Amino acid sequence: MNNNDTIKKTLIVAVSLCLVCSALISFSAVELRDLQEANKTLDKQSKILSAAGLLDSSTDVTEQFKSIQARIVNLETGEFDSAINIEDYDEGSFSRNPSTSIELSSEKDIALLKRRENFQTVYLHYEQQDLNAIILPVRGYGLWGTMKGYLALEPDLKTVIGLEFFEHIETPGLGGEIDNPRWKAIWKGKEIYSDSGEVLITVIKGSVDKNSSNAKYQVDGLSGATITSNGVTNLLSFWLGDMGYGPLISQLKNQELKDV
Ligand SMILES: Cc1cc2nc3c(=O)[nH]c(=O)nc-3n(C[C@H](O)[C@H](O)[C@H](O)COP(=O)(O)O)c2cc1C
Numbered sequence: 001m002n003n004n005d006t007i008k009k010t011l012i013v014a015v016s017l018c019l020v021c022s023a024l025i026s027f028s029a030v031e032l033r034d035l036q037e038a039n040k041t042l043d044k045q046s047k048i049l050s051a052a053g054l055l056d057s058s059t060d061v062t063e064q065f066k067s068i069q070a071r072i073v074n075l076e077t078g079e080f081d082s083a084i085n086i087e088d089y090d091e092g093s094f095s096r097n098p099s100t101s102i103e104l105s106s107e108k109d110i111a112l113l114k115r116r117e118n119f120q121t122v123y124l125h126y127e128q129q130d131l132n133a134i135i136l137p138v139r140g141y142g143l144w145g146t147m148k149g150y151l152a153l154e155p156d157l158k159t160v161i162g163l164e165f166f167e168h169i170e171t172p173g174l175g176g177e178i179d180n181p182r183w184k185a186i187w188k189g190k191e192i193y194s195d196s197g198e199v200l201i202t203v204i205k206g207s208v209d210k211n212s213s214n215a216k217y218q219v220d221g222l223s224g225a226t227i228t229s230n231g232v233t234n235l236l237s238f239w240l241g242d243m244g245y246g247p248l249i250s251q252l253k254n255q256e257l258k259d260v
Contacts, residue, residue: 044166048123051152051164052133053188068135069124076118078247089121091137104243111140111231111238122248123150131155134252136245140235143227145169147178147235157249158193160201163232175228183222191216192240199240203229 003009045065049055056064072089074081094100094117101115123135132155139148149165163184170176177183192201200217205226208218221229238244 047164047166048135048150048152051150051162052123052125052135053152053161054125054133067125069126070121071124072119073122073245073248074118075116075120075244075247078245078249078251081119084119086121089119091117091120094119108243109238111235113140113146113238116243120245122245133161136239138235138239138244140231140238142168142170142175142178142231143225144171144175147228147231151236151239153192157252158191160187160190160192163187170225170228174225175222175231177222177225178228178232183220186219189216190219192236199237201233201236201240203233205229 042061045068046055046061048068049061049064052068054064054067055061070086071080072082072084072086073079095113095115100119101117103115104113120137122137124131125133125135133152134155134157135150135152137148138151139146141147145168147165147168147170149163149167151163152161153159154161165178168176168178170178190201192199194200194217200214201219202217203219203221205221207220208215212218240246240249
C-alpha cells in the first residue's frame with residue numbers, strides 16, 4: 001500500500017483543507033464588511049436622490065448627496081430634534097429598543113411593523129434656500145417580508161415626486177415589479193392627502209380610470225401581486241398618518257420652508 005493512503009494522512013489533509021478554507025472565508029467576510037456597508041450606504045443615497053428626481057447617473061452619488069440635508073425628527077411631536085447625533089441614529093436598533101420605540105396595537109399596525117421607533121431621519125433638499133423636496137423613509141410588510149424605501153414629496157407636502165424601494169424580498173416579476181421603472185414613473189404627481197388631510201393614496205387592483213375623480217390618489221396595481229400592492233398602500237397609509245410623519249407634516253405646513 002502507498003504510504004499516503006492511510007486514514008491518518010487522509011484526515012490530516014481533509015482537516016487542513018477545512019481550516020484553510022474557513023480561515024479564507026472568515027478573512028474575506030471581515031475584510032469585505034466595511035465595503036458592503038459602504039455600498040449599502042451608497043445605494044440608499046442613490047435611492048434618496050432618485051426618489052426626489054435628483055439622481056444624475058453621470059455624477060458621483062456621494063458628491064450629489066451633499067446637496068441633501070438629513071434631520072432627525074421626533075415622530076410623536078413632529079419636531080426636529082438635534083439632541084440625537086445623525087451618525088449615531090440606527091433605525092433597526094431604535095425600533096427594537098423599548099426605550100426608543102413604541103409597541104403598535106394590531107389596529108394601528110397596518111404596515112405590520114410590530115414596533116415603531118420614536119425618531120426617524122428625514123431628508124431635505126433646498127434650492128436657493130427654498131425647500132424643493134422632502135424625502136421620507138417608509139417601510140412595511142409585503143408578501144414575503146419588509147419592503148423598505150423612500151417617498152419624496154413636493155414642498156406642498158402632498159404631491160409625490162417619487163417612490164423608491166432599496167430593500168425587499170418580493171418575487172421578481174410579481175411583487176418585485178415595485179422596482180419596475182414604468183411602475184415607479186406612475187407615482188410622479190399623485191397626491192397623498194385629501195383636502196381635509198386624510199391619507200387617500202392607494203395602489204388599486206387593475207388600472208386607474210383616468211376620468212375618475214379619485215385618479216390623482218390612485219396607482220395601478222401590480223398584476224398577480226395584489227398582496228405586495230396592498231402592502232405598499234398600507235405602508236404609505238401608516239407612515240403618512242398620525243403614527244408616522246403626520247405630526248411632522250402638520251408642523252411643516254405651519255412653517256416657512258426656508259433653509260436657514
Ligand atoms: C411562487 C409565488 C410567488 C408569488 N409572489 C408574489 C409576490 O411577490 N407578491 C404578491 O403580491 N403575490 C405573489 N404571489 C401571488 C399571491 O400568492 C397571490 O396569488 C396574489 O398576490 C394575488 O394577486 P392577484 O389578485 O393580482 O392575482 C406569488 C405566488 C407564487 C405561487
